[in-house]
Amino acid sequence: MKQWLQLHRYALQVTLRRLLQAPSSFLTNVVVIALALVLPLMGASILISVQPVAQHVSADPTITIFMTPDASLAVSESLTKSIQESKDPLILDVRLVDKSQAAESLRSNEAWRQALEALPNNPLPHAITVTLAADDAVARTAELFASEWRLEEGVQFVQLDSLWVQRLEALLRLVRIGLTLVTLIIALVVLAAVFNTVRMQALSQRDEIAVARLVGATESFVRRPFLYQGGLTCGLGAAIAIGLTALALNPLNTAISDLSKTYDTLFALHLPSGLALFVYLIAAIVLGCFSARWSVTRHTRF
């Protein structure tokens, strides 16, 4: 164990010595990797910030059934009753909005009151609002109900209030797929950057590697400093990327806060959880080590 620790300590010393010999090259690599790693992190921050908003909005999806203007209250009540009696577990609430109640409600608004008074009679139809249980397939469920109710007597129009939620969900799905692709591309960029750096380093350390082998160094001993280099470069890059993303979210949040106030809501972008960031950091280190190992194994066959 002590010997194992000593070997790692030596590898770390060698790594730091090599990095200090060419600090600008090391720092440039770290910055390039950090900038590349900001992209998926920023995307993830946006995604995880928007996702709960979409989930919250879709928590009470509503369908509004507008009756024809000449549909009687009795017909509307009958449809309301039939929906209530269907006892479908996905239907949480069914409410009939009488057209006179609706007009009364509108009259509380001065502008609407004047408009309604100018009309000879109440132009509003009876309406039924149906609240559905929110689940992952709510948009599809709503569509099925709507297509069924459109065929009922006296129904003129069925409005799916969840349609925009469906669109938002589709958009988020798209963003998620896009983010996965961006992450994969960034991972390849990081892989290539570390691979090439380690290749250059391995070639410049040819003599040292040859001497180490001559005096009995194992391949692990030869590779270890390069693995540290790859891990350190990507680890630092990821840490800087987290810092840069946190900094970038600040001005974005100021702008978003102004916008969300106009919608009478509070919304802010935030970094993924501490655990997710830790996993991100470790993944970057593992990626760096893997790339370095691949490169050093390929470029020290002499």
Place this chain on the structure above:
Amino acid sequence: MIEFQHVFKSYASGTAILEDVSFHVGAGEFLFVAGPSGAGKSTLLKLIAGLEPANRGIIQVNGQRLDRLTARARPYLRRAVGVILQDTHLLQDRNALQNVMLPLAVTGQPNDVARSRARAALQKVGLGGKETALPVTLSGGEQQRLAIARAIVNRPALLIADEPTANLDKDTAKRVMDVFKDFNQVGVTTLVATHDEDLMAQYADRVFVIEPGRFRDFPVNKTT
């Protein structure tokens, strides 16, 4: 210590270097490998050190058959064989002490132990006051002795040197050979490739002469 049985070695061009060479070297022997340039002296030493494989035949070093040695086990054999190549292969960006500490770092020795053993090795080869000197500041003879210190610091059972006195004047060459002799006297089997007949006559127990297509093994009458 070293056993060759019907060993053949040729280069990719087809040039045969060693043909059906067999010999046995016991522990503690002091041998020279002589012959004209390009005859295969270095190749023989590299075969013994496991730096090159034979085309045919069996080579055993320190009780291990080299053709059966796995890539994983090869470094451990090299730790038992101190190798000094014609080009000393010293690390130019590290001082003398750090160069000698490398074989100990490879085996995971703690820093303090490595440092004291490296200092002792430098003392042994007469470079006691040169710990902090970079190789480039040392003379040819001192560089050779530094390479020897690096080769012996792991206390190998076998020491192999390829033309260690090639670029040295007579006195320095003798000092370097004295260092080898000292190690040989404490039981380290020593093989030295050289052209220098005077040194051979003075130090060798036995000489291998390699000439194109021919390998001879005979004792030498020592004058000292």
